[in-house]
Amino acid sequence: MIRNELLKLFVNNNTNFISLFFPYDYKCQVNWNIRCFSNLKYFYFCNDIDQNILKELATVSKSIKIFNCDVVNCNDISGIIRLIEVQKNLDSVRISRCDKYETWQSIEEVLIKKAITVQNLYLSYNWHFDVDLKFLSHFVNLKSLEIIECSRPPNQNGTILNLNQSEKMSLPALKILKTNQVSFIMMTRLIESANVQLTVIDIHFEDIFCDFEDVRRFFQAIYQNCPNIEYLTLPIKDYVLIEFERLLINCQHLIGLVIRSERGLQYKSLFEILNKSSPSSLIKFGFSLNRKFGGKYKLLRSFLANWKDRHTMLLQIWPVNYILGHEKEVNRLYELIKYYEARGIVKQIDWGINWCYDSEESIWIEKRYFY
Numbered sequence: 002m003i004r005n006e007l008l009k010l011f012v013n014n015n016t017n018f019i020s021l022f023f024p025y026d027y028k029c030q031v032n033w034n035i036r037c038f039s040n041l042k043y044f045y046f047c048n049d050i051d052q053n054i055l056k057e058l059a060t061v062s063k064s065i066k067i068f069n070c071d072v073v074n075c076n077d078i079s080g081i082i083r084l085i086e087v088q089k090n091l092d093s094v095r096i097s098r099c100d101k102y103e104t105w106q107s108i109e110e111v112l113i114k115k116a117i118t119v120q121n122l123y124l125s126y127n128w129h130f131d132v133d134l135k136f137l138s139h140f141v142n143l144k145s146l147e148i149i150e151c152s153r154p155p156n157q158n159g160t161i162l163n164l165n166q167s168e169k170m171s172l173p174a175l176k177i178l179k180t181n182q183v184s185f186i187m188m189t190r191l192i193e194s195a196n197v198q199l200t201v202i203d204i205h206f207e208d209i210f211c212d213f214e215d216v217r218r219f220f221q222a223i224y225q226n227c228p229n230i231e232y233l234t235l236p237i238k239d240y241v242l243i244e245f246e247r248l249l250i251n252c253q254h255l256i257g258l259v260i261r262s263e264r265g266l267q268y269k270s271l272f273e274i275l276n277k278s279s280p281s282s283l284i285k286f287g288f289s290l291n292r293k294f295g296g297k298y299k300l301l302r303s304f305l306a307n308w309k310d311r312h313t314m315l316l317q318i319w320p321v322n323y324i325l326g327h328e329k330e331v332n333r334l335y336e337l338i339k340y341y342e343a344r345g346i347v348k349q350i351d352w353g354i355n356w357c358y359d360s361e362e363s364i365w366i367e368k369r370y371f372y
Contacts, residue, residue, distance in 0.1 A: 019043065023050050035061040044084075045069040055080025059087045066092040073098035078107060085111045093121035100127050109136055116140045120174075125149035134187065138171045138194075145177040146191070170194035179203040185215040192222040199227045204235040205261060213240055220244035224251040234259040234287075242270050249278040259287035259317075272304035279311075287317040290334070298333055305341040313348040 016037050023046035041062040046055075046069075056079070065088050070081060085091070094112065099105050105126055112119070116139035124147070126132065137143070175195035180188055180203075188204065202223065220241050223230065230252045237245055237260050249255070260271075275286075308314060316338065341347045 021045070023047065023054075033057050033061045038062045039064065041065055043067045043069075047071045049074060050080070052077050052080030055084045059084045063087050063089050066090060068093070069095040069097075071097040072104055072108070073100050075101070075104060078104055082107055082111050085115060088115065089118075091115045091118050093123075094119055095123040097123070097125045099125060102127075105132070112136075113139045117142065119143060121145040123147040123149075134191070135170050140172070142174050143172060144174055145179075146172070146175055147179040148183050149180070150182040173198075175199060177201040177203075181205040185212070185219040189215070189219045189222045192219075192226055196226050197229055200229055200231045202227070202230060202233050202235070206236055216241055217244055220248055224248040228252060229254050231255060232257040234261060236261050237266055237271065239267055239270065242274060245271075246274045246278050249274065249280060249283070253280040253282065255280055255283045257285035257287075258283060261289060268300045272300055272307075276304060276307040281312065284312045285315045285317075287319070289319040298330070298337055301334070302337055305337070305346050308346050313345055315349045316347050317351040319352075
């Protein structure tokens with residue numbers, strides 16, 4: 002009762018909403034005054050919302066540009082589908098935690114209908130779905146794509162994917178590609194489909210299931226298809242260092258490099274390659290260093306010492322799994338970086354990588370479409 006009365010205070014002819022958020026399990030009725038909601042631009046809601054509420058909103062609001070929904074445990078998405086269908090200029094769509102294949106199929110169908118206007122797309126679904134990403138070819142104006150596969154798959158390819166169909170995808174406008182737990186096979190297909198216009202690739206992947214040849218082809222796809230890449234985040238292992246060096250040589254516009262994982266990586270070889278083959282444009286680095294790195298700080302010192310006569314670098318280091326007993330090792334790292342800051346090798350150091358940092362001098366630059 003009190004909640005409904007409060008709604009009446011805000012929803013009236015004198016109010017014009019451009020942003021709207023519904024929390025989890027929202028059930029209250031809303032008076033969908035057309036004067037209040039006809040100019041709605043940003044819309045977000047959590048799972049298990051009453052679908053009739055969304056259907057009613059669809060009768061008055063057709064101008065939403067940024068659409069963000071969490072569909073986990075949703076048995077009925079008829080209101081979601083209807084609300085998407087009536088929008089005239091959807092720009093950014095975020096579908097999170099899709100855990101039912103029937104739900105995924107319905108969302109895929111309605112998104113295809115709105116594909117011409119969508120420029121930013123975020124999809125999060127269960128790994129076991131038989132997803133054919135060929136449907137993305139409908140998004141001819143798509144500039145940013147992020148794909149998250151929920152849960153860890155029990156097979157080395159990471160997903161059940163109809164590769165024969167997905168080989169012929171086309172993403173002619175794609176500039177930003179981000180993935181999490183998506184197989185290297187699928188990522189290779191996406192990169193080959195986007196081709197030369199890609200400027201940002203951001204990859205998260207647990208390497209337990211990686212196949213050597215899949216990873217090697219992934220690196221090849223980058224340096225063969227993405228000469229204009231500027232920002233790159235990815236895991237690197239010893240067995241792909243040769244391909245990684247070729248990437249540095251061929252991608253002469255690379256500005257920022259972030260190495261997510263250090264398991265299975267000998268930093269001596271990595272730092273030697275960076276000193277030898279980095280393009281002159283590469284000045285921003287991010288490393289995650291766990292406590293086992295403490296005894297290897299001399300490798301980092303050698304890397305910084307050999308960076309002289311290059312552009313001053315911006316460096317971010319994420320000390321992972323350090324505990325109180327390793328304070329001495331952490332302090333050695335701090336002192337090392339300060340030494341090279343004083344000598345102009347390092348311009349700026351950030352301890353603890355912030356992947357959404359807004360500074361122009363951040364290692365990672367991204368436009369926040371959904372936050």
